[in-house]
Amino acid sequence: MPNKTVSIHISTKNRKIDLEITLRKIQYLLERKDVECVIFDDGSSDGTFEMVKNKFPQVILLRNEISKGYIFCRNKMLNETKSDFTISLDDDAHFLTQNPLEKIEEYFDATPNCGLLALRIFWGIEEPKNITSHEKPQRVQGFVGCGHVWRMKAWRDIPNYPEWFEFYGEENFASLQLFKKNWEVHYLPEVLVHHRVNLKSRTKNNKDFGFRYRRSIRSGWYSILLFYPAIKVPRIIAYSIFMQIKTKIAKGNFKVVIPLFQAIMDVFFNIPNLIKNRNVLTREEYQHYTELKETKIFWKPEN
Template sequence: MTNPTFSILITTKNRLSDLAFTLAKIQYLLDKKDVVCLICDDGSTDGTASFLQANYPEIQLIQNSKSKGLIYSRNRLLSMVTTEFAVSIDDDLHFVTVNPLEIISCFFSQNPEVAVLGFRIFWSKTEPVITATKEQSMPMQSYAGGAHAFRMEAWRDIPDYPAWFIFYGEENFASYQLFKKRWKIYYLPEVLVNHRVDLKLRKNNDDYVLRSRRALRAGWYLFFLFYPLKKIPRKMAYSLWMQFKLKVFKGDFKAFQAILLALLDLVWNISLILKNSNRLSPKDYNAYIELPETKIYWQPEK
């Protein structure tokens, strides 16, 4: 029997229809002998566990009896991986590229210094009509948490994701840790995925304030965890100014609420920040910010 090479990791919570669609789209990958799939059900109440047990008995299912958050769940999954590589995808995301694992494996084999590969992500409820791209693989600062492949040797070389972030920011946390260990992160445009999200409608969702709060505080946590001390005041001031300029001053008072709550979170978690800080030297900081920014959004070339 072939020893598995890839683990496909999915965290989910109360999104059974999205998860079912994703699993149907990647069934051909789940059928491969060198692939195992692990799913963490983070306290769902919509029958997710029963659906998986009935329809996908081959999937390794773990459950949080109460919701523990996305990052906690990702740590649980990664702690269970025994394969050489782990592919993490969101429950509302699927591969458009055929045979993506072969492409990923080849790139990792040819580039032993690479820890993480980030995929080309098309954000839309439907797949792109045009899938070709002229983009080339390249190093970048970080990666998308729900659309990447990890070399497990590198994962075990750094601390686990910070579960106290709850949601957002874990990828950048890992990227700083990897950078300090001299691992590299690369963009792999040959692998295209479809993230089935309408970004324009997301702003009107009921969780807009919560998402904004968590995104802001994660960014600020990272400043205090990794940036040289002299850089932090200016970075914080600029971040706050841009939030007010682009959102609050234009009448987005939900954004103002998110800012206040995120600042309170920052103060509340200062002890955790001090305990886990791992600052870049000024030289390393300059080298890190010179890397190309993370590629998260892709649109077909006209």
């Protein structure tokens, strides 16, 4: 990629071991002259900053002494980069595909209306035994934060990620802003990312579950209230709450009660932000958007 520059962005906090694994996995990319890697340490207290500084001196290292949240970090990195394309990875995610940058550039060059690439993501502690996929690239509604690539021209065409979302949902916000600006989000299965997480432990950990559940469900409501035509909003929100009651609370899953109530209160608290940032889809845009393929989140190996 002699005529292009690529930036790899990772926001992290107190994940020193995971981050070091990731950086060693992508070390071969960090050594390329056409690649820069930016790590934003969001107030870690576990020695993350020192580890990166000492072991990966080629990395551009930023730090918040006091945590400001990963959305703040992502906005700052994206707004300051001079690269043509920016890869965003979680601190516990790395590429399994060989030559990912060439595949990414080739696709962007061949698809000028594509503003963002959603990569194929495998979720699990161990690497999959089979990484082959027969999926084809396609336009989709959105993307996942742990593995995606921005065409920076598209990023500069939309508002920043909303920091008041705090956790979850900024990807849907950006996807809908891109849609309004006639940029497309495409799923590129040719590039595989390994997200080294244990989803079962997240579900069993009540504190972690409540934290993620509250922010996940409210972020969905935020997107609906920000972008969907007013006539559609009451029915969709009401149905969402009804389904949480029917599929969870009515079946004895009472650990969702408090975070569900908190999510509802979050919506009321953020009414000023919702009004200020509303960017409603026309009926035609809404129809077109809902006809797109849904966001590809989890990939499982083929048998």
